[in-house]
Amino acid sequence: MHRIAALITATLLAGQSTEALPLTPTGNPHPVPAYCPFIQTKFLPFYNSGNQKWNDAPTLSITVNGLPLIATMDTGSTGIVIDSKYGFNTTYLQKNCEIGYVFYSSSHWLQEGYWCTTDVDVGGVVTSALALIRTNEVCCPKFSESVDGNRCKIREKACVCKGTCTSTADQSALTRRILEEDEEISKIEARQSTTAAVGKAYMGVGFARGNPPSHNLFMNIKSIDGVPVAASKFRTGYVINSTGVWLGITKANTAGFSAVKLNLREGNADNRDWGEPPCDVQINDGSWVTGTFLADTGIPNAYVRGDVAHKEGNDITIRIPEPSNPFGEVKFVSVPKAKAGTIGTENPMQPTWVGVRSIPGVNAGRKFYNGYDLYFDGDGGYFGLRKKSI
Ligand SMILES: *[C@@H]1O[C@H](CO)[C@@H](O)[C@H](O)[C@H]1NC(C)=O
Numbered sequence: 085m086h087r088i089a090a091l092i093t094a095t096l097l098a099g100q101s102t103e104a105l106p107l108t109p110t111g112n113p114h115p116v117p118a119y120c121p122f123i124q125t126k127f128l129p130f131y132n133s134g135n136q137k138w139n140d141a142p143t144l145s146i147t148v149n150g151l152p153l154i155a156t157m158d159t160g161s162t163g164i165v166i167d168s169k170y171g172f173n174t175t176y177l178q179k180n181c182e183i184g185y186v187f188y189s190s191s192h193w194l195q196e197g198y199w200c201t202t203d204v205d206v207g208g209v210v211t212s213a214l215a216l217i218r219t220n221e222v223c224c225p226k227f228s229e230s231v232d233g234n235r236c237k238i239r240e241k242a243c244v245c246k247g248t249c250t251s252t253a254d255q256s257a258l259t260r261r262i263l264e265e266d267e268e269i270s271k272i273e274a275r276q277s278t279t280a281a282v283g284k285a286y287m288g289v290g291f292a293r294g295n296p297p298s299h300n301l302f303m304n305i306k307s308i309d310g311v312p313v314a315a316s317k318f319r320t321g322y323v324i325n326s327t328g329v330w331l332g333i334t335k336a337n338t339a340g341f342s343a344v345k346l347n348l349r350e351g352n353a354d355n356r357d358w359g360e361p362p363c364d365v366q367i368n369d370g371s372w373v374t375g376t377f378l379a380d381t382g383i384p385n386a387y388v389r390g391d392v393a394h395k396e397g398n399d400i401t402i403r404i405p406e407p408s409n410p411f412g413e414v415k416f417v418s419v420p421k422a423k424a425g426t427i428g429t430e431n432p433m434q435p436t437w438v439g440v441r442s443i444p445g446v447n448a449g450r451k452f453y454n455g456y457d458l459y460f461d462g463d464g465g466y467f468g469l470r471k472k473s474i
Pocket residue numbers: 171172173175176
């Protein structure tokens with residue numbers, strides 16, 4: 085995904101204090117910080133509440149300009165694309181927003197629109213982040229930002245966006261653009277088809293996934309049930325379990341968790357632009373390889389890179405944050421994409437299939453949430469897990 089005009093408006097909202105908190109003295113080598121002062125929070129049940137085994141991506145009911153939408157909640161990307169038909173007009177967009185686009189280089193669809201700080205109501209929690217308001221979607225296989233700017237100059241055909249829009253005009257350009265990572269392709273295709281569907285939106289709420297915190301609706305919360313959030317009482321972040329998500333970290337909703345401190349990303353956009361948590365990967369009895377961990381609610385499969393290329397039937401073990409004293413451990417077997425969903429299915433944390441990650445570590449996909457609840461402290465930079473009792 086490419087974008088320009090990174091309009092990084094450092095919106096100074098409440099709840100952004102990052103001063104160190106004392107850790108809770110529990111004897112746990114990986115304690116969560118003492119979240120006692122923070123009491124503003126709300127639990128939002130998933131809209132697809134029957135999805136408790138994580139077969140599908142979780143969804144939440146949201147409203148934009150008073151209009152209801154069903155939004156996929158994706159921890160593997162950051163940012164939201166909303167169609168302008170949900171209450172945006174050209175006059176407003178031209179006056180208040182900055183021209184921009186998102187280009188899906190694998191499918192060649194260009195989303196033309198405006199980067200616009202947009203209020204979204206997520207079940208009574210009002211949040212405001214930089215969204216792409218999409219005004220048009222065109223098949224643009226030859227799109228080049230440096231040549232075309234923000235708009236498609238040579239469109240192939242005008243049609244409803246579905247699947248890959250192919251061009252016979254420039255095969256070499258097509259081939260170049262298809263040379264993208266599988267992990268990215270699956271994500272942008274899901275995002276594109278969801279955004280194209282009537283009444284739907286795709287809401288990326290992850291961290292360390294490209295766009296900075298200014299794009300993340302879960303990191304820019306303004307009020308909860310009409311009460312503005314206050315820095316002294318509200319801790320930005322979320323807790324995900326199998327039935328919903330808490331917005332706002334508290335002592336109560338992080339009880340039973342262990343946590344690891346996150347580092348800011350290299351070239352961080354602001355002081356809440358956290359990197360991925362650490363993990364170690366082992367293939368069969370091989371050596372442990374240190375990498376990064378992601379539990380991406382957007383995908384049912386996984387991507388793993390360890391010391392050797394994993395093959396069908398290989399045992400894969402992941403320990404978080406390190407192998408010697410982990411608070412999280414996942415074991416599953418390598419399954420090729422062609423045999424998706426047929427191997428290891430008695431294990432609730434078994435991904436449907438396991439691809440190769442481009443960087444060391446794992447994207448364990450959403451089946452991970454069958455074994456653990458997860459929390460992210462966006463103000464202080466902590467990542468935590470709590471083993472389910474099942
Ligand atoms: C455009 O949208 C703005 C903001 O929602 C609204 O105030 C204005 O009346 C709208 N204009 C038209 C012509 O619909």
